[in-house]
Amino acid sequence: MKFSIRSLLLVLVLAAVDSTKANVILPSIFSDHMVLQQNTTVTIWGWAKTLEEVKITVSWYPAKEHKKVTDATSYWSFEIETPKAGGPYQITIQGYNTIIINDVLIGEVWLGSGQSNMEWTPAMKIEGGETEKAKANYPQIRFFTVLPWADSTPQKHVAGKWVVCTPESMYYFSALMYFFGKEIHSKVNVPVGLICSAWGGSPAETWTPEFIFERDNILKESASVLKPVSWSPVEPARLYNTMIFPLIPYKIKGVLWYQGEANTSNAVHYQRTLTALITSWRASWGYNFPFYMVQIAPWSGYGKDNVSGAIVRDQQRKVLESAPNTGLVVVSDIGDLKDIHPRNKIDVGKRLAAWALHYDYGLSMAFSGPLYQSHEIKKDNVIIHFKYSEGGLIAKGGTLKEFEIFDGKQWLPAPAKISGSTVELNTKSVNVVKGIRFAYTNDSNPNLFNRDNLPASCFEVLIDK
Structure with a gap:
């Protein structure tokens, strides 16, 4: 029933489009209350009768009228310059019919995607x-929720509409994105448009274009490991085709990503998969937008007989190395080992906003916990260096825990102590150190933080020497 309802909704949208081919048609992403990205060139597109002249005027440049004739596929598009943040404005599009889009704001537009922790609403x-x-x-914060639907071929339309942030609309919108947007709006003082395109239980592969798997046999084989489930499509590109592709090239500032729980069965290839997703999305949009991830939270439900959840978390950390202009929010301190859906979305949203505020809006603030940088072996010790450890590290609750060393056969607990901005591991218990790791269990509860009170990410490093 879940799929049939979604299918019916999209069929109704497409039927409405087909029945009015002589009229100017807009994708639903263009509607009253929308937000356009400021200080850039945005694309506004749609369809009309073949070879029909379409005109567009925007109230921020009222004296300039743009004209175009549709191509053989009835498609038309305009490149429109936007000023600095402001509004409300009006957009008028005229062909056989006239469409007027009211209450348009210009500000900052962010897209959020992933699975249930991204779509989780306050009502839940x-x-x-x-x-x-x-x-x-918050009348200057606007929401657009993409209605979930899947298909094997790229689509032209998504179902959804822009709404103004009110207590009622906020209650049924992504909580994480709301708190992110509220923080950006508060600190930067601009309108904020938030687009949520997420589906609970979905693996990264289904958000990735089909051609990626045609070109990469490793990813193709990795995707084949995913078993069909009743709650989400798992096949490559199914959600990209319907919930991302139709949004392109709507200009966005950047992407927020909270996903990975559905990839524990093929965790070892997650870095490769997500890097390919990021690269392909940027190529489709045509620019290198920031991509900020939430690391999945530790959860006992992954089981005691494996470390698949930890592998995904570490693979997410490694994406920072393989994909530029990315950021990672660690949530090991605000998760719930008994619930795959941690209820603290306020701090997750704020931590995501800190990355954006620092890198994209020029505000000086703490934005990351300690991340493994390098190590050195000195006699019976391994010295571990961390990024974002300026001012020193702290162990909450006393003794530093969850560090391990590998002797070539098994992982063993390693006594650890903080020395300024580094961690020293005592390795006297093994003859040769073949690896080091931290917080590498599915239900880890680490206590290493920096002075900004942000938690360190897990990591595993194998040593050849």
């Missing part, structure tokens, strides 16, 4: 959700 119960709902009147 989050910490502080009811309190936040009561005060969520």
